[in-house]
Amino acid sequence: MNHSLYLIILLPLLGFLLNGLLLGRLKKGFVSFIACASVGLSFVWGVKVFFELLAMPEGARAIQETLFTWIPAGQFQVDFSLLFDPLSSVMVLVVAGVSFIIHIYSIGYMHDDPGFGRYFTYLNLFVFAMLTLVLADNYLLMFVGWEGVGLCSYLLIGFWFEKKSASDAGKKAFIVNRIGDFGFLIGLFIIFWQVGSLNYADVFARAPEVFAVGGGVITAATLLLFLGATGKSAQIPLFVWLPDAMEGPTPVSALIHAATMVTAGVYMIARSNVLFMMAPTTLAVVAIVGLATALMAATIALAQNDIKRVLAYSTISQLGYMFAACGVAAFAAGIFHLMTHAFFKALLFLGSGSVIHAMAGQQDMRYMGGLKKQQPATFVTFFIATLAIAGIPGFSGFFSKDEILWKSFSSDFGSPILWAVGLFTAILTAFYMFRLVYLTFYGEGRMDNHTKAHLHESPKVMTVPLMVLAVLSVIGGYVGIPHVLGGSNRFEQFLHPVMTGLHGGADTSEHVLTSAGHSAGTELTLMIGSVVLILIAIYMAYYLYLKNIDLAGRIRNNLSGVHALLHGKYFVDEIYGALIIRPLINGSLFLWKIIDVFVIDGIANGLASIVGDISTGVRPVQTGTMRTYATMILAGAVVLIGYFIIR
Amino acid sequence: MIPIAHYLILGGLLFAIGAVGVIVSRNLIVMFMSIELMLNAANLAIIAFSRSLNLMDGHVFVFLIMAVAAAEAAVGLAIIIAIFRNRETINADKFNLLRR
């Protein structure tokens, strides 16, 4: 049966080509129509194929389609082929769906921007690259998509390139990502070197034969892959680019830096679960790094005043969660959280975009407040998303976050410490998110009068996507209701065939899946406990930022050191500057001023002057007259013939 | 019967004279004629070989060489005319732009 998978990636590509090649010649309406329609159709096609996938028997849910042979080089062959299995189906639906909503939203948000056409061109290219990444059936093709999204991220962060901070942020994102990509690439080399193929199926099938569980090679390979993931998904130590990436248009932040691209790392690890399961050390590193990132980003978010930066750190924090899930071998939970997070974080960003739109570009929360009345639709949807991210029962975030917390407690790779850190982060999350909500939507307006008069609700084209996302943020979690709450965790079951690492390795699958050894009671207790703690955090936020703002100020003053540390984002950028960038610049300066000027140039100039001297000596031969040359030809002939005669 | 070598040596001599003409003469046209002479010297050798091998193919070669020579003469003379229009001379020693 032909599923025409290629349509999913071809449509956005067509949109990109059409918009890109006719850039500046199409009317805005047409541009946005092409862009939205291509992504929308791609999404529709994805849904169609998804249902075809569902119709298949559970064990055989995978559609593979080879378009052409990309690199045929002897033994090594890479096909341009696509794979649509449960894991990629989820990703396709999330990516295409969220992209489509954000495309619609962008029509309103970017309406007055001179770069309208360029914006949608980039956006379509991004969707193409992201879908390629997700649908690839081998690592090399995935890497193509991986680089493609990196490129689009660079282009879109620096979309307003005339602004220096924006173009700098774009470059920073690109460079930081390159470091991760480099690791990723080396990881791929190691895999290819050992396995001889980059096809998922081949690699996963042959991995158990080739690698020893916990062996050095597989650990190194997976660590390098994880390095790539940290770059793309903004984890310690490569997270520094994401907050700066907020220089891009807000829908871009929502699409790329919240919902899709940054989750590529999580997707990649989930996809490579077989490999990661064979390297427990790496798993531990992943879990620790994930949780550390989550905690650190959450604390930083406490002290930020820029609405988008808060959300950016929140994103980093949530991504940390997903990695933590992966680190405790709960890949399905990670993907689950990825999905719900895509909904509510996109919603949060879009909501903040709506706010910023109304505030005429103002992003500092200290100058906001009381927007509830002016922007009811934005407020309601934003509030729903906040509840979701905070983990209030009934909203999608609750299910996924709780799943992760439980897994980090109960999994073979988990421990109570991990759980405790995760819980603490969750509490912080609830706190800073409600701080954000209270500062923005409640209380008195602190903006100037001009802005105040300007306040308005965003147009329909922006609010409708918000509502759609709000609905998704609520119901998105119900696909994965855990057993303990009477559900059957269908999401995990759906993904189960892909998670071959869990039931193909040394571990017995039942052991991990049912978390034997821990009773349902424990799970329920922990769940309730965490909810209670989160509610308390919300109350604290309410008390500090709405009831008693002075207290917040006093606390800040009393803990000025801590606040400065948090506000300054732990000075990671500065540390990097001192430890890496400055030595690099100094080293480069040394290379330039000393090595290059004296040694290299010396050699080059010396050679040049030697050559010059020789040519000055020989130059008289070059008279420029024909007869001399003819004479030389004759002389050459004489010598040559003479040689052959004498020989 | 004259030995074939005689014809060949005659051809060689004519060729050498043509070569002298090319490198000694300053007149572009004479240089050009010397080249034609060299071509013909080669033709003579080819005809001689053709006779000695009792193969007609050499005649075809000569025929083709003549055609090429005719083409060459047409283009070459056109070039000489163009040069003369520009420089008012066809003294080969006056053309040393290649030097720079």
Add this chain to the structure above:
Amino acid sequence: MTLTALAITAMIKVIVIISVALLGVAYSTYLERRLLGILQHRIGPIYAGPYGLLQPIADAVKLIFKEDFIPDNVERVTYTLAPVIMFIPALLTFAVIPVGDTITIMGHEIELVISDLNIGILYVFAITSLGVYGIVLAGWSSGSKYSLLGGIRSSAQMISYEIAYGLSIIGVVLLAGTLSLQELVAQQESFFSWYVFRQPVAFILFVVCAVAETNRAPFDLPEAEAELVAGYLTEYSSMKYAMFFMGEYANMLAVSSVATTIFLGGWQGPFLPPVLWFVIKVFLCMCVYIWIRATLPRFRYDQLMNFGWKVLFPLALLNTMVTALIKVL
């Protein structure tokens, strides 16, 4: 036949044919003047001898005794050589013209041709193509601008018309399948097998080009008195001048002979001896030459070139192609 006999017969043939040709050249001038006179309703030379038949001799004597004036700024060698170069190729043409059937004298079979070359036509072309040198050199070496212009004009004209001239024969050669003039004549035994009937277009082309090749009116631009004084002849006098004149008439004779041989059946003819037929045909051709001169006005130079390149050349090509096509079919 021994080698000696061969050499002797060849020598005799050469002497006879050259003498006859020279005589023909001399009396061509007489013919021209008489015929022109008749055509123009005047008398022409009649006083030297009966019917003025001794006129050519009188002319020759006059020219020989004229002062041979050589201007200062001429290139002496080429100036002197030019008339000879003009004259000799015309005579050389006769070497391959068969003037009659094989005859038997004293038991020896003798072909009435100096050399039966199997590439006779090629030879004719090779020789005629040399004729231009005389004019070019005369024009150049005279050191006079009229001569120079006349020389340039005439060389351009001759090169141009030589192409159509050669191509016009190709049709005949295609049909005949031989380059030997001997065989060509043999193929034209019956009256209607003459190539003038089988290749009429080629014949017309040949005639036109031949007139141009010999620098005769209406193509006598090189010596157009009105604009170039006397063209390449300007600086010549006395016997050298006479040589040019003789060269011109020799050329006319040669061309007429070639036309006769190729198109008009050569020496073939009924009743009369072959040699006589040949002479008659050549005589008629000469008359046509003179008739044309008397009738047609001179071309302008650009008309002449256009006519050569844009009418005759394509026509000759077309004729060749059509003939080849018919031959193939």
Add this chain to the structure above:
Amino acid sequence: MLEVVIFYLSALIAIGGAVLMIAQRNPVASVLYLIVSLAAQAVLYIQLSALFVGALLIIVYAGAILVLFLFVIMLLNLRGEHFEGQDQKVGRITKYVLSGLFFIELVIIVRQLAIPARTDIVSAQTATDFGGVEPVAELLYTKYLFPFELTSVLLLVAVVGAVVMARREKSEKQGGV
């Protein structure tokens, strides 16, 4: 005997013509000597029973190419006075020595050649037919058809090229480039 006389006479004329050609200051004389030399070579061709090619040599070279040369010389009105200036004696001698060496080398090569007489080949051409039009034509239109056709293309290109090169640009009259 006659053969030998003809050969040496023609060879002498050919060499003499060639030498005089390059020795002349007057280009027209050069052309004439070249014609003489070529005519002598044509005789040699015919002696080698290459009738067709011999005739061709006269028709193509004497009849066309060299007329073209003369034509150009006349067009440019060159009389030898354009070529003042004297080579350095050393350079001149070097050139002659070089050419002499070249000739000597050629002679050595000819001497070293073991020239085969291909008596073993019983070719279709009889001795009388050798070098005639028909055998050459047969080769041209069968074995060497492609080069032959290429030659026609070459000639066409040359004609177009010559026209383009020699044409006076219209803008030239108006003082343009």
